[in-house]
Amino acid sequence: MTIGIWILGDQLSTTQAALASCKSKKIPVILIESLSYVQARPYHKQKLVLIWSAMRHFAEELSQDGYSVTYEIADNFLAPLEQWVKANNITEVRVMIPADKPFLKLIQDIEKQHFSSLKCSIKLIPNNHFLWTKEEFFNWAKGRKSLLMEYFYHESRKRSQVLMAGNKPIGGQWNYDQENRQPPKGNLHPPAAKWFEPDKITLEVIAHVNSLKIPTFGKLDSKLNKFNWGVTRTQALEVLNWFIHVRLAGFGTYQDAMLIGEETMWHSMISPYLNIGLLHPLEVIKAAEKAYQEQQIPLNSVEGFIRQVMGWREYMYGLYHYFYELPNQGLYAEQNYFHHQQPLPEFFWTGETKMNCLHQVISQLLNTGYVHHIQRLMILSNFSLIAGLSPQAVENWFHTAFIDAYDWVMQTNVIGMGLFADGGIVASKPYAASANYINKMSNYCRSCAYNYKARTGENACPFNFFYWDFLDRDRDKLAMQGRMSFILKHLDKMSLEELATIRQLARDWHLQPPGKQ
Numbered sequence: 001m002t003i004g005i006w007i008l009g010d011q012l013s014t015t016q017a018a019l020a021s022c023k024s025k026k027i028p029v030i031l032i033e034s035l036s037y038v039q040a041r042p043y044h045k046q047k048l049v050l051i052w053s054a055m056r057h058f059a060e061e062l063s064q065d066g067y068s069v070t071y072e073i074a075d076n077f078l079a080p081l082e083q084w085v086k087a088n089n090i091t092e093v094r095v096m097i098p099a100d101k102p103f104l105k106l107i108q109d110i111e112k113q114h115f116s117s118l119k120c121s122i123k124l125i126p127n128n129h130f131l132w133t134k135e136e137f138f139n140w141a142k143g144r145k146s147l148l149m150e151y152f153y154h155e156s157r158k159r160s161q162v163l164m165a166g167n168k169p170i171g172g173q174w175n176y177d178q179e180n181r182q183p184p185k186g187n188l189h190p191p192a193a194k195w196f197e198p199d200k201i202t203l204e205v206i207a208h209v210n211s212l213k214i215p216t217f218g219k220l221d222s223k224l225n226k227f228n229w230g231v232t233r234t235q236a237l238e239v240l241n242w243f244i245h246v247r248l249a250g251f252g253t254y255q256d257a258m259l260i261g262e263e264t265m266w267h268s269m270i271s272p273y274l275n276i277g278l279l280h281p282l283e284v285i286k287a288a289e290k291a292y293q294e295q296q297i298p299l300n301s302v303e304g305f306i307r308q309v310m311g312w313r314e315y316m317y318g319l320y321h322y323f324y325e326l327p328n329q330g331l332y333a334e335q336n337y338f339h340h341q342q343p344l345p346e347f348f349w350t351g352e353t354k355m356n357c358l359h360q361v362i363s364q365l366l367n368t369g370y371v372h373h374i375q376r377l378m379i380l381s382n383f384s385l386i387a388g389l390s391p392q393a394v395e396n397w398f399h400t401a402f403i404d405a406y407d408w409v410m411q412t413n414v415i416g417m418g419l420f421a422d423g424g425i426v427a428s429k430p431y432a433a434s435a436n437y438i439n440k441m442s443n444y445c446r447s448c449a450y451n452y453k454a455r456t457g458e459n460a461c462p463f464n465f466f467y468w469d470f471l472d473r474d475r476d477k478l479a480m481q482g483r484m485s486f487i488l489k490h491l492d493k494m495s496l497e498e499l500a501t502i503r504q505l506a507r508d509w510h511l512q513p514p515g516k517q
C-alpha cells in the first residue's frame with residue numbers, strides 16, 4: 001500500500017490527524033488551490049490571500065522538514081489529485097475529516113465517482129483541531145431538554161480541569177460577566193494590534209488574487225487596504241503571545257465596547273489562525289490559564305476569554321454537526337423562524353449608508369475582513385434581525401465577508417445566535433436592540449445623521465423604528481420567550497398612532513433607493 005496525504009487549506013498544522021497517522025515523512029503530500037472552489041461565493045480578497053499564502057508557507061515548511069510535497073494551482077481539485085495519485089502509485093489517500101460538511105461531501109463524491117478507476121481509496125481520519133470530538137458532543141447533547149451553552153461550558157471546564165479547584169470553578173463562580181461588558185467611558189487607549197508586513201510569498205499571492213477575474217468582496221491594495229494578517233504558525237504564535245501579555249488583562253472589561261478608530265479593542269484576533277489550524281484551541285486556553293496563574297491577570301478577563309474558546313467555539317462546532325445529523329429536523333441552514341424575507345440592502349456590499357454604526361463596521365470589514373464579536377452581533381446581525389432580512393441571505397453574506405468564516409461556524413452563529421432563526425436553540429432570547437444600546441456601548445451615534453433618541457420623525461434612527469416594528473410584527477412568537485415579556489409590556493403601552501407611524505417608517509425604509517438608506 002502506498003499512502004499519500006491531501007492537506008486542506010484549513011488544516012495547516014504539522015500535528016493534524018492525517019499527517020500524524022503516518023510515522024514516516026517519506027510520504028507524498030499534496031495541497032491544492034482550486035479556483036472553482038473559491039467561486040462558490042464572492043469571498044473577501046483578504047481571505048483568499050490568507051488561505052493561499054498560509055498554504056504556500058505551510059507547503060514550504062513541510063518540504064524543509066523532509067516531506068515530498070506537491071503544490072498545485074488548478075481549476076479544480078480532481079485533475080491534480082488524479083495526476084498525483086497516478087504519478088506516485090498511491091493506493092490510499094488520507095485526509096483529515098474537514099470541519100465543513102459540504103467539503104466532506106465533495107471528497108466523498110470524488111472518491112465515489114473517480115477513485116475506483118484509479119484503484120485508490122480515500123481514508124478519512126477524525127479531525128483533531130477541536131477539543132470535543134463529534135461523538136463526545138453527541139453524547140453530551142443526546143436526550144437533553146436544553147442545549148444552552150452555559151451547561152456545555154461547565155462540562156468542558158470540569159472535564160479538562162481548566163480554571164478549576166477540584167469540582168468547583170476557581171474564584172467560586174463560573175462566569176464574571178457582571179464585571180465585564182463596560183461601556184467605553186473616558187479616553188480609552190487599547191494596545192495596538194499585531195500586524196505583519198507581507199513577505200515575498202504573500203506579495204505573489206496578492207498579485208495573483210488581484211489578477212483574478214472572479215467576483216470578490218473587500219479591498220486589497222498596496223497602500224490603503226494592505227494585507228497585514230499573519231500567514232505562518234510562527235506569526236500566529238506571535239499574535240497569541242501579544243494578546244496574552246498585552247491585551248488579555250483588558251479583554252473582559254471592554255469586551256462589548258465599540259469605538260471609531262479603535263477597530264479591534266482588546267480582542268485577541270486569533271480566529272483567522274485558529275480556524276485554519278495555525279493555532280490549536282488547547283494551546284490558546286492553556287496560555288490564558290498560565291497567564292492567570294503566573295501573571296495575576298484578572299480572572300474576569302481570563303475566564304471571559306476562555307469561555308469564548310472552550311465554550312462558544314467548541315459548542316458552535318458541536319451543534320453544527322449535531323443538527324446536521326438529527327433525523328427529521330430539516331436543514332438547520334434553512335431555518336427561518338420569523339419568516340423574514342427582505343433582501344440585503346445595497347450598502348452591505350459598499351458600506352455607504354447614513355447609519356454611522358453600519359457605515360463604520362462595514363467599512364472596516366471591507367478593509368480587513370474582521371470586525372469584533374459585538375460589532376457582528378449587535379450591529380450587523382441585530383440590524384438584519386429587526387429589519388427582517390432573509391436569514392439565508394444574511395448567512396451567505398457573512399460567509400462572503402469575513403476572513404474567519406467557515407460553514408461550521410457560520411450557521412449556528414448567524415442563523416442561531418444572531419438572527420434567532422432557529423426559534424431559540426442557540427440563544428435564550430433574540431439579540432435585538434434599539435439605538436439606546438448602540439449609543440451606550442459605542443461612540444457611533446455622536447457623529448451620525450440620525451437621532452438615536454428618536455423612534456419617529458424625520459431623523460428617527462432606523463434601529464429604533466425597526467426594533468419596535470420587530471416587536472410588533474413578531475409579537476406572537478416573541479411572547480413565547482419568557483425573557484421578552486418585560487419589553488413587550490412597553491410595546492403594549494405605545495399609542496396606536498405611534499405604532500402606526502413606526503410600521504409605516506419600517507415599510508417605507510425598504511422601498512427607499514440605495515443611496516438614501
Ligand SMILES: Cc1cc2nc3c(=O)[nH]c(=O)nc-3n(C[C@H](O)[C@H](O)[C@H](O)COP(=O)(O)OP(=O)(O)OC[C@H]3O[C@@H](n4cnc5c(N)ncnc54)[C@H](O)[C@@H]3O)c2cc1C
Binds near residue numbers: 404418
Ligand atoms: C453573527 C456572527 C457571526 C460570526 N462569524 C464568525 C466567523 O465567521 N468565524 C468565527 O470564527 N467566529 C465567528 N463569530 C464568533 C466571534 O464573533 C468571532 O470568533 C470573534 O469575533 C473573532 O475575533 P477574535 O479572534 O478577536 O475573538 P475574541 O473576542 O478575542 O474571542 C476569542 C476566540 O473565541 C472564539 N469565539 C468567541 N465567540 C465565538 C462564537 N460565537 N463562535 C465561535 N467561536 C467563538 C473565537 O475562536 C475567537 O477567536 C461570529 C459571531 C456572530 C455573532
Ligand code: SF4
Binds near residue numbers: 354439444448463
Ligand atoms: S443613531 Fe442609529 S444609525 Fe446612527 S449610529 Fe446610532 S444607532 Fe446607528
